[in-house]
Amino acid sequence: MPGDRLVHREPAPDVPADAPRIGVLALQGDVLEHLRALRRCGAEAVEVRTAEQLAAVDGLVLPGGESTTIGKLLERFGLMPLLRERIVDGLPVFGTCAGMILLSDELDQDRAQPLVGGLAVRTRRNAYGRQVDSFDTALEVTGVEGGPLDVSFIRAPRVEAVLGTDVEVLAEVDGHAVVVRQGRLLAAAFHPEVTGDDRLHAAFVDTVRQVRRAP
């Protein structure tokens, strides 16, 4: 199985029968922390590595990691067409960091790399510099109640341009969008899964519940 060596295994906890089933794309990147955050928010969280697994989820997280690697693995394992198709059909997807890059329709760079697309933004990779320039911050996010969200920017991207009229900017840093929503697609430039502040995951789980009720 692709990526098996990179993922820590732990038994999935018992979840209520009506819990939404949310996948975390588990080809490379920060998979385990997303699984845990989703479970803390009441979802049945499962790893997704195959077309069968992708077909069986109600929502999907594209984790942070290395967008070039994840994009190439999506192509190599034949998941790219199905993922694009499911997004067009309304699958809720939450992309974080590299996941936001992958969801973007365009990148602000000359070099081509495989993108999933669907989110009408132009994104710039590594917009805040290198690994050493990574930072934690507290960020006001529209729609997230209870004060600023604790998040971690790790070689983070940012949105350089919004290309579609249905893209809502939910948070900005220095005038650049870092959280955006377009219908059922949610994207954040940072890592919300490493701080224990699960409010963005909770919002995504809510979206998936609503879509399940009224597809």
Ligand SMILES: NC(=O)CC[C@H](N)C(=O)O
């Ligand atoms: N933490 C991350 O996901 C970093 C993203 C990485 N810089 C990329 O371009 O894919």
